[in-house]
Amino acid sequence: MDSPRIHRRAYGRIAVAGVTTLAAASALGFTATTATAAGPGLANAPRHAQPSDPLVTEHHDADRRHGTAKPTARQRSAAAAAPTDVRWNALGTPASVGPAKALASGLSGSPTERARDYLADNDDLFGLSAAEVESLEKVLVKRIGEGTVVTLRQRFGDLPAGHDGLVSVLLHDDKVVRVTSSLARDTSAPAAATLSKSEAVAKALADVSMAAGEAGEPAVREVAVPTVDGPRAAYEVVFSSTEGAEPEAYTSFVDARSGEVLIRTDDVDHDSDNPTWSVFPATPPADGQDTRVQWCATPIDGCARAVSEAAGGNPWDLDLLTGETTNTTAGNSADNVIRWTDASSDKRPAPATDRNYHYAFTDQWAKSKCDPAVFESEQRNDADAAVSNLFAMHNRMHDFSYHLGFTEDAWNMQRVNLSGATGAGDPEIGRAQSGAISGSRNNANQGTGRDGVPPTTNMYLWQPIAGGAYPPCVDGDYDMTVIGHEYTHAITNRMIAGPDAGVGGPQGGAMGESWGDLIAGEYLFESGYRAPGVSPWVTGAYVTGNEENGIRSYAFDRSPLNYSDVGYDLVGPQVHADGEIWSATQLRVRKAFVKRYGEGSKALNEQCAAGEVDATECPGGRRWVQLMFDSFLLQATSQPSFVDMRDNMLAADLVRFGGRNQDILWNAFAESGLGRDATSTSGADTDPVPSFASAYAKNATVRLRPVGTVTGPVKLYVGDYEARSTPVADTDPATELGDTFSIVPGTSFRFVAVGAGAGAHRFTKAFPAGSSSELKLNMPRNLAASAAGASARGDGINLDKLIDETEGTNWASRDGVRGKQVTVDLAGTDPQTVKQVNVSALLRPAITGDVDDGTQNRFSALRSFAILTCDDTVSDCASGEGFQEAYRSPADAFPAGRFRPTSPKLNMRSFAIPPTKATHVRIEVVDSQCTGNPLYAGEQDNDPNAATDCGENSAFADFVRISELQVFNAVPNLTP
CATH class of the missing domain: 2.60.40 (Immunoglobulin-like)
Structure with a gap:
């Protein structure tokens, strides 16, 4: 492991064919786990495993700075007089002010002087004296369209703020438009350190149960950490595991006197002068044919695209420290290897002295159906082609994002910064086929440390896992939607909250996942490429084999999600599922921009992507993604809410496009529940208040x-x-x-x-x-509602949860599937004519202490069922002999698709029943997703150590769940 902040790390226990295996959940929201059913687990099993659904992702972040500093009466008075809303941070200063066309005007001098003048003039609001404002150190000054963003950082005595202590001010001419901050009111010098750096390292390692020998050489520096009780001297310790194929990395802030770990962030987010590369620009075709094209540094016949590093126009394989070519998968922006087990296994392709990086691709992993024998073959599972493809894609993402503002002065990733900006020595470290022999599968992740520390990404092989996921046998190193997603984690974690902090919190983490999907999709669109999928907005269709929704629950341009849906997925509030809410929101914004400015020709889009045309002359998609990048630099706090980033995009439009798009922005945000009155207490709020009213419409x-x-x-x-x-x-x-x-x-x-x-x-x-x-x-009566007097009896547990009229609870059988039943004694005493049933198979989050906790697995959800009825005025309903089948659902009543079941396929569905007189209705299970879905049945690979049939080999094969049964004698009339 070479670097920190690998985003969206979690650990769960996954039962595979009766063997419980420790596994790490990925940045994509899936499980990087061993494909071995009966063999050992991961080579480097993590120490923090917790029982959970295999697809649950939990952070191991910790912020032990307790309490909240309330704004003073003087600050509250100043906020009340402000021309816009003011939101507060936990340190007692404004978390955000604006956007507004003018928070202040008449300012003069340099951008930094104007920003300082604004803060000093608003000492009542920010609680800082003129001297304290003057002592703020400059971190960033960067143009955004017609405006400039200035980011300043506090010092506490001689120590810079290591976490928080930032303020970003967006200027437009003589006006301030937007401010975000994590400033502290108390800027006094903290008591001096009494611990040594080595003692701080020991405390940080002990906090995560990591041995000293596993952590390599941690990066350590002395900083200050503001708290509500005043600043504390601390050591920032950046470290990562050097053992095993699975990533483990942290940044910890250790109190330099007490040794307490004040803050911990889990940094896992899952001889020619014309070099040429053979690449799949988007993905290989499904049939595995070698359709690669040639990219080259200088245009020649047969070259599909001329490519060079955006920062200086140099070839990708040039080492700017030596001026020599590397002849391999290393350069100024990326440095990639093949890692099959741990660091000792790292390999590169044989040096290409002619700089023609063309390695054979036979689609060996797919054609062998995941046969581990490929690692011993002469072709070595196409590893050279994989790492070369990954290297090219990392360079493309570097160059694409460079022209959107992710430059050297905005803390991008380069071995050498040609502008002389600080923070060099950090090219993207890529690991192709990571953990291939260790057994890591179905994953991708990105680790991004502070500026100057090389970020790391791991790409994995994909393989069916019984009761876990059912992808085809493919290599993630060829799926640009996944590669671009991971690279974007590095972009956002560098650009948001300065060069050190990165993105965190439930809503920040959700947007981080969303931005990864969105920017990868926009890169492909503007570059003229199309990954598989029903639309360009499907992430991971190649690696999952699912062209409808890929890795996610929806194609983002076809998603109904909005801000009221935070926590909608089976695991409750979670960054991958909730990130889809932001993705749906942003696709509505993008659609509005495309409607106003057009989609653009292929040639114009490529010119815009290459930075040859200014965003003000580009089509709608480019204008949209430019505002997104601008919004990153306006965010000074590391845990933003959706509302914060909405406001940042609105502010960016004021200075980038003169505010000409405020109407379409507001209307699209309102359509997404992020309208005029939407509120969120903080980026950690998992129950925000939506609003569907626009500030620019006659609502x-x-x-x-x-x-x-x-x-x-x-x-x-x-x-x-x-x-x-x-x-x-x-x-x-x-x-x-x-x-x-x-x-x-x-x-x-x-x-x-x-x-x-x-x-x-x-x-x-x-x-x-x-x-x-x-x-x-x-609305007609629900005859099966416990609220109306209905009652339930039958198999399994939580019978009352089946008729409580919420999908937030569920009934379960834990000792078998087919034939398990629940009988509902309908409300009232007279027979009713049953015409319709509503049934839901939606799962719920695990509940601590629940006897049924730990079995909320997607594959245990109901797939098909039968409805039986009985009329106790003419038959014996007590013994069950009087029940007759009134309806049998289709085999795919809940039609989960390839890869895994998702919430849209499991939530409430209505089924028409032939009119039947009944006093009792019974729902009888025919199949669960595991036992009845043919996509999850049978042996799907040639791995002798992996048994893939869900019904035979999953630990969840005997589990089934139904969330809700509702019974009606009329179809509702909901027309106003």
């Missing part, structure tokens, strides 16, 4: 009014989800929400209405601009 005003037989309170949700989502309105007088809401007009919104005793019903509706109306919902 509709809507009052929710149930009619008909509904007597209990009704909640209304925007989107497709109820469980763990936030309603936009409800009719319960005991809540503060109220029954009236504002919503941006013209958009056809999807809604879920849930009523006590009325079940859940979905519908779609748009509202006219400026209208004021009642939303009348005529």
Whole structure:
């Protein structure tokens, strides 16, 4: 392991054919685990394993600075007088101010002088004296369109702030437009260190149970860490494991007197003058044909693209320290190796003295169906072709992002900084086929330390794992959607919150995952390439074999997700699933920009991608992604919320494009629940308040009014989800929400209405601009609702959770699947004519202390079922003999696709039943996803150590779950 901050690291216990194996969850949200069913686990099993769903990703971050400093009365008064909202950080200063066309005006001097003058003039708000403002050190001064962002950092005595203590000020001419900060009011010098650096290293290692011999040479420097009790001298210790194929890396801030680890961040995020490379620009074809094209430094016949390093126009394989070519997969921007086990196994292709990097590609991993014998073959599993492809893609991402602002002065990754900017010596370290022999699979991750510390990425082979995931046998080193995703973690962790801190927190982490997918997709689009998928906005279709949604739950341009859905997925609030909310939001923003400015020709898009045309002359997609990069530099705190980054994009538009796009930005954000009144207490808020009202539209005003037989309170949700989502309105007088809401007009919104005793019903509706109306919902009774008097008996556990009218709970059988049943005694005493059932197979987060905790596995979700009915006025319903099958669902009632089941395929579905008189309704399991889905059945590879059939070899084969059963004698009329 060469560097820290490898993003989105977690550990879980995954049972494979009865053997529990420690595994690390990836930056992509999947499990890097051994493909060996009966053999040993990973070579370097982590020490922090916790029981969890295999796809759950948990951080091992820790911030032990307790308490919150409240703003003073003087600060609150100044905030009340400000022309825009002010949000506060935990250190008692503004976390954000603006955006506004002018927070202050009439400023003069250099950008740094104007930023200092603004802060000094607003001492009442920021709580800093003129002298304290003058002592702030300059970190960044960078042009953004017609504006400039200035980032300053606090010092505490002789020590720079190591974490927090930053302020970013966006200037436009003589005006301040936006400010974000993690400043502290107390800037006094901390008490001097009493611990040595070596003692601090020992404390940091002990905190994560890592032995000294595993950590190589940690990078250590003395800094200050602001706390609510004043600044403390601390040692920043950056270290990573040097053992095994799996990454483990941390940045820890150790109190230089007490030895307490104040802050820990888990840094795992998962002879020719014309060199040429053979590459797959997007992915190989599904049939494994060698369709590679040739890229070269100087245009020649047969060369599909001329490529060179954006910083200086040099060939990718040039070592700028020596001026010599490397003749291999190393250069100024990237340094890549093949790593099959640990560092001792690192290899490079044989030197190409003619600088023609063309290595044979036979698609050996796929054609052998994951046969481990390929590692002993002469072709070595196409490893040379893989690492050469990865090297080229890393360079392409470097050059693409360079023209969007990820330059040397914005802390990018280069061995030599030609501008003389500090922080050199940190090219992207890439590891192709990482852990291939150790057994690591189905993963990718990126580690990004502070500026000057080389970042590291690991790309993995993909292989079916029983009850874990079912990808084809492919090599992730050829999927540019995955490579670009990981590289973007490095971009955002360098550009956000200065050169040292990186992105963190639930919402920041979610956006980090989203940005990875979005920027990889935009790179491919602007470069004229198309990865497989139903749209250009599918991540990982090649590695997963799923062209509908790839690694994620949705293709982002087809996603219904919005800000009210935070926590919607089965694991609850989680960065990969919640990142899809930001992705859906951003694709709505991009769509609005493309509608206004066009999609552009192939030639123009390539010119824009190469930085040959200014963003103000580019098509809509380029303008959108430019604002995204601009927004990174405006964020001074490392744990931003969606609302923070929304405001940063709005502010960036003011200086990049003169504010000409405020309307389409606001309208798209409003459509996504990030409208005018959306709030989030912080980037750690997992229950934010959505708003669908635009600041630039004549919003509709809507009052929710149930009619008909509904007597209990009704909640209304925007989107497709109820469980763990936030309603936009409800009719319960005991809540503060109220029954009236504002919503941006013209958009056809999807809604879920849930009523006590009325079940859940979905519908779609748009509202006219400026209208004021009642939303009348005529919802029939849910005859299977416990709230209406229904009761349940049968197999398994949590029977009452099946009829509680929420998908946030579920019934489970843990000792078998087929034939397991729950019988519901319907509400009332008279027979009812059953016409429709709603059934949900959505899973829920694990609940600590629950007897059923630890089995929320996607493959245990229901796939197919039968409905049986009985009328106790004519038959014996008590013994069960009177039940007759009224309906048998399709075999794919919950049609989970390739790779793994996802929430959109498992949540509530309606099924029409032939009208049947009944007093009792029984749901009987036919199959779970594991036992009944043919995509997860049979032996799918030639690995003698791996048994892939889910029904035979998964530890979850005897588990099945159903979230909800609802029964109706009428189809709802939800038309207002």
